[in-house]
Amino acid sequence: MARPHSRKITVTRRAGRPKPWRVRWYETSRVGERSRPSRFFATEAEAEAFKAAVEAAAEQIPECPPTLATPVAPPPAIADVLGHAPRGSLTFRSFATNWLETIVARRKPSTARSYRGLLRTHVFPTLGAVRVSPATLGPEQVVAVIAARAAAGVSWGTQKGILRVLSACLRWAVKYRHLQQNPAAGLLKDLRDDSDPAYRDPEPNPLTAEAVDAFLVWLRTGRVPSAPADRPVDGPKLRGGQLRSEGYPEWEPYFLTLFRTGMRRGEAAALKWATVYLEPPAGRSAYLRLESSDSPSARAAALAAGKASAGDGTLKSKRPREIEVGGELAEALRLLAQTRRAEAFKRGRPAPSPYVFVTPRGARILSDSSTADRVFERGMTAIGKAAAGHTIHDLRDTFATLHLLQDPGRLFWVSAMLGHRQTSTTLNRYTKYVPSLSGAHFASALDHPRPQEDRSDGTDRK
Numbered sequence: 001m002a003r004p005h006s007r008k009i010t011v012t013r014r015a016g017r018p019k020p021w022r023v024r025w026y027e028t029s030r031v032g033e034r035s036r037p038s039r040f041f042a043t044e045a046e047a048e049a050f051k052a053a054v055e056a057a058a059e060q061i062p063e064c065p066p067t068l069a070t071p072v073a074p075p076p077a078i079a080d081v082l083g084h085a086p087r088g089s090l091t092f093r094s095f096a097t098n099w100l101e102t103i104v105a106r107r108k109p110s111t112a113r114s115y116r117g118l119l120r121t122h123v124f125p126t127l128g129a130v131r132v133s134p135a136t137l138g139p140e141q142v143v144a145v146i147a148a149r150a151a152a153g154v155s156w157g158t159q160k161g162i163l164r165v166l167s168a169c170l171r172w173a174v175k176y177r178h179l180q181q182n183p184a185a186g187l188l189k190d191l192r193d194d195s196d197p198a199y200r201d202p203e204p205n206p207l208t209a210e211a212v213d214a215f216l217v218w219l220r221t222g223r224v225p226s227a228p229a230d231r232p233v234d235g236p237k238l239r240g241g242q243l244r245s246e247g248y249p250e251w252e253p254y255f256l257t258l259f260r261t262g263m264r265r266g267e268a269a270a271l272k273w274a275t276v277y278l279e280p281p282a283g284r285s286a287y288l289r290l291e292s293s294d295s296p297s298a299r300a301a302a303l304a305a306g307k308a309s310a311g312d313g314t315l316k317s318k319r320p321r322e323i324e325v326g327g328e329l330a331e332a333l334r335l336l337a338q339t340r341r342a343e344a345f346k347r348g349r350p351a352p353s354p355y356v357f358v359t360p361r362g363a364r365i366l367s368d369s370s371t372a373d374r375v376f377e378r379g380m381t382a383i384g385k386a387a388a389g390h391t392i393h394d395l396r397d398t399f400a401t402l403h404l405l406q407d408p409g410r411l412f413w414v415s416a417m418l419g420h421r422q423t424s425t426t427l428n429r430y431t432k433y434v435p436s437l438s439g440a441h442f443a444s445a446l447d448h449p450r451p452q453e454d455r456s457d458g459t460d461r462k
Contacts, residue, residue: 009054011047014040021047025054087178092137093128095178096169103172118165122149122158132178139183142166146191163188204397204429205390212259212398214383219255219375222247224382251375253336254357254365258392260329261288262399262418265392266367271356273337278330286330290419291320321419400426404434411437 009025019040041047096119104112126145130137145166146159154162167184174182207215217225257268267290275289325333333356340352355364365372372392380386400418403410415426431437 009051011044011051013044018042023047023051023054087133090132090178091128092130092132093124095132095173096123099169099172114161115165115168118158118161119169122154122162123166132173134180137170137179137183139187142184142187143191146187159191160188163191204401204433205388205394206398206401206433207385207390207394209402211383211385212395215379216252216256216259218379218382219247219252220249224384248375248379250360251372253332254372255376255392255395256329256332257357258395259399260326261323262396262414263288263290263323264367264396265369265372268357269355269365269367269369272354273352273356274354276333276337276356278325278334278337286325286333288323288325289320290323319419319421321416323417397430400430401433404430404437408434408436 009023012022012024014020014022017040019042021041021044022038023041024036024038039050041050100112100116100119104115123145126148127137127141130141142163146162149159149162163184167182167187170179170182170184173179214225217223254268257263257271258265263271271288271290275291277289278286280286336356340358344350344352353362353364357365359365359371376390376392377386380388380390396418400414403414411426412423415423418426420426427437
């Protein structure tokens with residue numbers, strides 16, 4: 001447990017849990033990110049004892065911790081440990097541990113947690129004692145790690161994560177001349193097995209326009225449009241099992257935004273009101289601006305605010321883009337902004353959360369929100385689409401296919417809205433779902449009877 005940066009430690013009882021007594025406190029990471037972890041205990045005595053231990057640790061911390069300055073260059077400790085260590089003297093465990101504590105710690109906390117978990121669970125048991133030198137660490141050792149994980153039943157998605165974190169770590173070994181080249185670079189495509197369906201990228205699985213409309217109505221009212229008026233609410237339930245009297249209207253703006261814009265879930269999670277332009281200048285429609293934390297403007301803003309991190313690197317392409325917003329979505333976002341301001345005023349807060357999509361408690365809806373997944377699954381069951389295996393990401397595919405079905409000439413616009421680097425990416429992914437793009441009707445273009453030649457002498461030409 002990290003030392004807390006707050007003396008406000010609470011003990012509460014949460015009924016219905018195997019361990020009902022919860023202790024919560026505040027912590028501040030090395031990069032200035034605040035979090036509020038908690039631990040649960042079976043008895044109140046255990047919770048109070050843990051609280052006392054946390055309070056004792058908090059007494060050793062100044063009332064106002066010093067502000068962490070944003071480093072403009074790698075700290076000296078990085079050069080001392082990773083740069084000046086004798087070549088071949090560091091094991092992979094020691095090198096990766098210092099890499100996590102000095103370099104990765106300056107990235108967003110979720111990235112640091114992911115890297116740390118992948119290394120400790122999947123890499124250190126196999127590669128931890130290997131020396132970081134060209135003679136002992138090469139592509140064959142990296143392949144051995146992936147092969148061992150595959151034999152243990154680890155999914156291909158996790159294998160890709162292991163390769164990425166290995167490549168990121170060993171790239172620094174090359175920078176500090178412990179290695180001559182990155183042994184994990186380029187192995188992702190080489191290790192991919194196209195004959196195994198688990199290794200293939202999922203194909204688009206778009207919904208129909210009618211299914212999306214039924215799902216949105218279900219969110220708003222809790223009923224399916226085609227169902228009888230006296231049919232019980234199908235899906236939404238309150239805590240305890242009783243049925244809700246309505247659907248999930250608080251989730252309608254979130255899912256409507258994903259469907260109307262084609263945004264990824266991570267992009268929606270990091271969308272802020274400061275980049276939502278519902279009252280644009282004359283001649284422009286409302287639009288949203290998505291900007292990566294890796295952009296110069298975002299880094300400059302973070303530096304001016306005294307932050308070590310610019311926020312979330314949500315854009316997959318790392319390039320900012322603007323997404324046009326239609327009238328229906330613009331009105332929904334206006335109403336949502338008014339609701340957020342009213343809620344903040346009611347709770348005595350100076351301003352609502354800067355994030356557009358937040359939970360009733362004010363925490364932003366993350367890209368892997370299990371609550372969003374449950375709401376979507378219940379909605380698909382209610383409208384009779386559970387067997388199709390749809391996911392929330394399919395709303396992005398639905399946005400693309402429905403626009404291209406209405407007008408294939410929107411291909412370049414759809415590609416720009418999705419944030420694809422190349423238009424060919426959009427074309428290759430959605431061609432089979434748009435008959436006018438796939439050219440399926442071209443195959444019968446020569447099936448009409450060929451005209452017979454008119455011969456004045458009554459003979460056929462041989």
